[in-house]
């Protein structure tokens with residue numbers, strides 16, 4: 423439904439020859455009906471990427487195909503027509519303050535030349551869909567942030583798009599309202615079969631509604647994966663950093679200060695363990711103690727539900743002699759746990 427091929431975008435300031443390369447030879451494929459999240463740090467190129475999909479930003483090179491139509495070669499009129507099939511919502515809603523809720527949603531239809539009777543027939547069910555039928559004659563100033571985003575969603579759906587682009591759509595909302603807007607987007611995805619591409623810096627958003635995620639940095643794709651895989655076994659260092667920040671599973675500060683990079687004659691390894699699937703319900707730690715002869719001091723642990731998957735995480739100190747702790751790590755790895763050695767601490771005297 424959305425395909426970006428080799429898309430680059432360089433911003434040039436007036437009179438300057440060197441530009442900022444915001445996107446570099448970027449490929450993206452979002453099949454019909456998928457909710458695809460793009461996540462990255464500030465300045466990674468997320469806004470540029472999503473704005474290239476409807477050509478709010480024109481790529482410097484590469485092709486953009488939406489619903490089978492390549493957009494970069496279209497005339498201005500043909501591009502305007504194509505954009506009717508690409509709805510977009512924004513962080514700050516972008517509603518017209520002088521128009522009522524009804525008239526905000528009606529605006530794209532007015533611009534398309536739809537007559538007043540049909541506008542009423544199309545806007546009323548959209549206001550029902552987003553739960554604002556009773557607010558039709560209110561003005562944006564009379565609405566909460568979540569309600570404003572609902573109006574923006576109804577407006578984006580008015581031209582019956584096949585694709586919805588969401589530019590940090592929940593970043594200005596509190597967690598409860600964020601949850602209700604994400605639920606609405608999920609309903610729309612399921613009921614209308616709408617393909618959704620969203621950009622966000624919040625892992626929670628990706629975890630809650632996305633099917634697939636692309637992690638980007640410096641205008642390049644770092645990692646792309648199913649959400650369940652990304653949250654249980656990210657393949658890149660940046661992916662692991664995002665996950666660890668999200669899970670807030672770091673060793674206690676006092677321990678970090680004592681961690682040494684290399685093992686010594688009298689040190690114990692401190693490990694971060696991630697396990698999913700069957701490993702979550704297997705008593706691996708007690709078996710580890712029995713079979714490898716090490717004691718395990720659990721420093722932090724948590725279990726997270728990621729859609730239909732369960733992820734267990736633990737930071738633990740493995741206490742035993744060097745051979746035993748090595749065997750213990752190998753034992754964990756053969757039981758499909760991801761083991762990351764964070765460092766080594768001196769054994770107590």
Ligand SMILES: Nc1ncnc2c1ncn2[C@@H]1O[C@H](COP(=O)(O)OP(=O)(O)OP(=O)(O)O)[C@@H](O)[C@H]1O
Pocket residue numbers: 433434442443444462463464465466467468469470471623
């Ligand atoms: N209009 C512009 N002119 C010049 N440089 C730009 C312009 N827009 C973005 N950039 C630069 O392009 C890079 C990518 O910016 P972009 O806004 O796409 O990133 P982002 O991931 O969306 O960041 P944020 O999360 O902070 O919005 C940054 O270095 C930014 O400074």
